[in-house]
Structures are given as structure tokens and as C-alpha cells.
Amino acid sequence: MKLFGYRLPGMSSLIIWGLLWEIVGQLGLTFFVPPLSEVIVTLYEVIQTSAFQKALFETAYAFLAGVFFAIIIGIPTGILMGRTRLLDELLLPWVNVFLSAPLTALVPVLMVLFGFGMKAIIITTTLFAIWIIILNSRAGVKQINRSLVEMAHSFGASPTDAFFKIYLWAALPEILGGVRIGIIRAVKGVIIGQLLISIVGFGALFELYSANFLMGHFWAVLIVLFALAFTISEFLAYLERRVAYYAAKR
Amino acid sequence: MVNRAFVLKIVSALILFGAWEIAGRIPVSLAFPTFLESMSALFSMAADGTLWLAYAETLQPLVVGIAISAVLGIAIGLWVGLNDFFDWLFSPIFIVMQAAPLAALIPLLVLAYGIGLTSKVLVVCIMAMPVIVLNTAGAVRNTPESMKEMGRAYLATDLAIVLKIVIPAASPVIFAGLRLGISAGFIGAILAELKITPTGVGDIITYSRSIADYPSMYAAIFSIILLAVLFLNLLEKTETVLFKGNQRGYVSD
């Protein structure tokens, strides 16, 4: 988008939407939308409350733990699937099923199996993130250029050498792509988990705010959440682009 | 070796369901019924009609929400993809929506629209729409330049270029976006039923959990996952039939 010959930065239209929000809020059209300025003032207060900090900490903990397990289990599983045909054929149908299945339906099961707490939320997060990580790692290993494999053989690389010095690096762009999407899914998973098991983290906070009709607080927390999620996703996209330079040249 | 892929799928299903059965028999947890118990609960619910009634209710917000998201999402996506100004104006909204945990809006939607159908439809929409819009817009933007140039060289009007080149070229990706959107829509529909008010399948899940009728609970969950997967597979099959030349077609060497 160009205006008078100047290139407008990509996300600059959000300023317009922010203004629109402020106007709608100032006009008092609806109780549910307080002016943005008010929300920002509230935001400043909210982030200093211990309830918010506790929720943020709990969420971050569940999120990081969930992502950790998804990566630790997902990448090796994906690479193994890419290298072993039998394993691939046995697991792939289920990975595909769970990739697109409505995983929210599984949360009640996790609740009865693992209790109404942190454990169930962490597992929910892992379940949201892991399938795409497996699938992309598998795809990354599968697409490795045949001549690269032959090159490893012809220069006498041992299987371990070939794996750590060639395959892992050659598959890295896909693996990172999978991790990025997995992490974005994990953000959604951790929130969905908290909403359904609404006694921890932001789930509890939302219950509190909506029971007391604290709209400003609600929007403030939403802004923080969305901004964090967006920052994470953009940061990962940036990391991915840094690897992408050789992804295109393979 | 009659059909290795098919045989292995059966084997793979047997392994998973077998593991489920064994884990249920040990039992790993009091709340973990066996596979066969869950299946018999599924059949008895299907036989006495509870399951069908539940689905009649669950499918309402799902179908309405997905229909709205598809029509509106593709329309906005085309618009954003074709026009620089709207791209600048709207894309950031959908990019943020795509990255953000929109489920957090649910309590607010309930406050604003109550616990009825409207809220549930909206939940499905906010989950399904961003990916449909972004995929459509991206696909439209990425129409190969030489195809558009070809259209102009052979005197196609702007409208003809959009209708006969841009949209057909974009349709595989639009369809893929639709598939992702529907998958997210299912997540939203179940979430709405579990979080807002227990209705339909969400009601079976919540109710049977509260009375500790775990086989029915697992059966309901199994059925909704099965439905989603079957539906999405069907969509994928349609896709491959519809766009058989289009996916591999555009190669220049």
C-alpha cells in the first residue's frame, strides 16, 4: 500500500482500527466496548496485579512445558517416520487424524484422567502442537535431495555422521516450519485448555472478570494475550526466514 | 502383497484400538473404559436415538458457522487479494486473528450475545474465518504473473482475468484454506458446547462425565472425532478430483 509515493508499513492500518475502536467506545454505543484509551489505562493497572502475574506465570509454564514435550517427542518421531517405511505407514494415518481432529473434545477426557489442573492443560497444549511438528519433520526428512544422500555415501560418511551432519540440517527448514506452526497452535491450545479447566491461569481470570462485568479488564487481558501471541508468531517467522535462505537453494 | 497400504492401515487401527482395549482392562484409570465398552455405548446411543438428536443440535452452529465463514471468508479474501488498499486495511486484522488464541473471546461473546445459537455460531466463525481469508488472499496474490500477462496479451478484460485465470488458479489453495477452516470450526463448535452451555454432543460428554458413565463419554468423543475426520477426508477426496491437473500442472520445465 502506497500513499503519496510513501510505502506504508505493513501493520500500520492497525492504528486506524485502534482509532475506530476509540471512537466506538467514546460514543458509548455498547457496554461491551469501552474506549481503547480506557482499556490501555486499565491494562497498565491490570498487569501490576498479582492475579494477572500469577495467571501469566501459570500460562507461560503450561505453554513452555507443553511445547517442550511436543518438540522433544515430535521431532524424533517425525524423523523416524521419514526414515522407516513400516513405522511411517503405521503412524501416518493417526497423525493425520489427530492433526485435523477437534482436539477440544479430548479435553474432558484429559480432565477425568489427569485431574482439573496443570497436568491436563500441559497435555492439551502438547496435543495441539505435536502433530504438525511430527508431520513437518517427516516431510523434511522425506524431501532430502537424493544426490545429497549419495554424496554422503560416496564420501564415506558413517550413518551417525550422515544423520547429524547432513539429514538434520537438510530437513531443518521444514522442521522449524513445523515447530513454528506447532507453537502457534500451542498458544491456542493452552488458552482452550484453561477455558475448559477454568480454575487456573487466564481461564480463572476470565471467569472473575465476566462474573463482575469488568469489560475494561477483559479487553486489557485480551490485548496482552493477542500481542504476546502475535509477537511469538512473528519472531518464529523471522527465525524461519533466516534459515529459509538455503531452503530455497536446495 | 495384495494392497500393502490398506493392510497396514488395518493393522495400525488394530494396534491402537487393541492398546486402548488392554489399557481399559488393566485398568490404567477408573475413568478409562475399554474400547469394546465404549463401542457398545456408542451403538446403544445410536440405537435409542440419543446420538442422532445430539448431532442434530451440534451440527446447527457448525453448519451455519462454516457456511458464513466460507462465503464471507472467500469474499473478503478475494477482495483483500485483489486490492492493495483493502490488503493494507484488513490483512493485519486477520493475521493477528490467525496467530491469537481467539477462544479467549468466548466469555465476552457469551456476555454480549447470551448462551444461545448466536454465540455458538460466532465461536465457529471466529475460529474458522481467519485461515479461510488468509489462504484465499494469499492464493489470489500469488497467481503466476505470466498467466495474468497471458490473459492481457490475449485481450482478456480485467473481469475475465479474475474469473478465468485468478480464481481458477487460486482455487486449490482456497479449498485447502476451507479445509483448515472447517477443521478449526469443529474445534470451535465443540468448545462452544463444552464452555457455553452443554448441548448436543457436548451435553452427552458433560453429562456422562458428571454421572461417571465413562463409556458413553468416550463414545461421544470418538464419534465427533470420527465425524470430523471422515468429513475432512471426503473434502480432500473432492479436492483431488476437482483439481487433478491444477496441483502439479504449473511447471515450466
Added chain:
Amino acid sequence: MAMSQTKMAVAEADGVLESAVSTRNISKNYGEVEALRDLSLEFPRGQLTSLLGPSGCGKTTLLKIIAGLLEPTSGEVEVNGSKVTGPGPDRAFVFQDFALLPWASVIRNVSFGLEMRGVAKSEREAIAERYIREVGLAGFEHAYPHELSGGMRQRVGLARALSVDSQVLLMDEPFSAVDEQTRRKFQEDLLGLVQNENKTFIFVTHSIEEAVYVSDQIAILLPRPSRVSEIIRPSGFRNKGVDNIRRDPEYLDIVDEIWASLRTYVE
């Protein structure tokens, strides 16, 4: 360049050639970058003119300006005496990457140009069928591009360009994406087309041999800034038959001469 001057003399002795296309003082800038500077060229009617040069010399840019797909920063293009303001029915384009619609069958791809001109379906399919046969693709009318080899795809592109019956055919490195043997066959077929179709061909290539083999006139373009460095009109071997061209001394001399003048521009 003694030889090229004798060529010009021979050409003028043939009588003044009428131009089907002429470009006058064409310049094209992309911001700071000068793609073309003050370029004037005449393209004689019924002949094939090659635009030859190293990559980045602006030959495709010039072709697209003639096609009306790009606008020159200054200067103008005339086709049959009228000024070019955009794509027109008097020119048809053959694309380097074929630009076929992957979801459309061969016959729909070939009749695309006619469809855009509002020709009725039965009529345009009859015309398309004729040209599909002419380029040697009979039997593939209902195949899809992904089922065809690269060479066959470009034949579809060629049939599409022929079916709209334009006076001028613009070909942007049409054979660069097909294998060597198919390419030779294409070059022979192209000579036949020039002879039989009475159309004006403008042909962009980076292959010296190809340009000398198929052209009545070769315009050599040099980069930075792009300009026409010389015009060569091979004439001695044109009527000796396709099989004899490649060992004709004049053919070999011209190839060598062009390479000598281009080699300093190749990185």
C-alpha cells in the same frame, strides 16, 4: 564490421522492406535503473527478426513493450502504422514458461484467445482443432498440460498464438525450456511457419546459433545501458534447405562474429 555492412547493402538492393512493426526511441526505466535507452528498430513484414543478447540486456522488456504488456517510459511502438497503447488483436504472444492454464484442456487453452474475442464456442473449437493438428498435437485435444512434455506444452502455446490469426507473433525465448532435440525440431518447424504463414515474427533468444539459424534479421542488443549494437541480415543460406544451414560457411562465420562481439559482455 565489414560483413554486416555488406548485408545491409544487399538488403537495400532487394528493395526497401516494408516494416510491420517499428519501435521509435524507446526508453524504459525502472526507478533508477535504465532497462532500455533510446532504442529504435524496424521489423520487416513477413520476416523473422531475432532480438539477441546476453541476459539482462532488456530483450524481453522490449518484446513486452511491443506486446503492450509494459509501457515504455518514453518513445513509441507502431504496428501496421498505428500506435500501440496496449495489447491488441494484431499481436499474439508465445511465453517462455508457456503460461498455459493448468486446469484447462489443450483445446480450451488453444481457444483462450478466441474466447476472449467473443468467438462462439463451436467456431473457436473448430479453429483450435485445426491449429492443434497443425502443430502436431492431434489426439491430445482433451489432455491437460500436466500430461504433456515440455515440448508439447510449448506447441500448445504456439497453437494458441496462431489461432488468433494475428499479423505479428511475439516469441519470448519460446524454446529455452525444452530439451535440445525438441528445440532443433522446433527451429525447423519455425522456418516452415515463417515461409508459409506470411506473418511477422519477433523472436527473443539468448542462443547465438538459434538466432542465426532461424532469423532473416538479427538485432544484437548490448546491456548497460541497453542499446542495439548492430543488425545482421544473414541471406546466403536461407534457401539452401534446413539440413544445410548449419554447415554453411556464412552461418558459421556469422555465429563466430556474433560471439566475438558478445563475449566481453558475458560474466
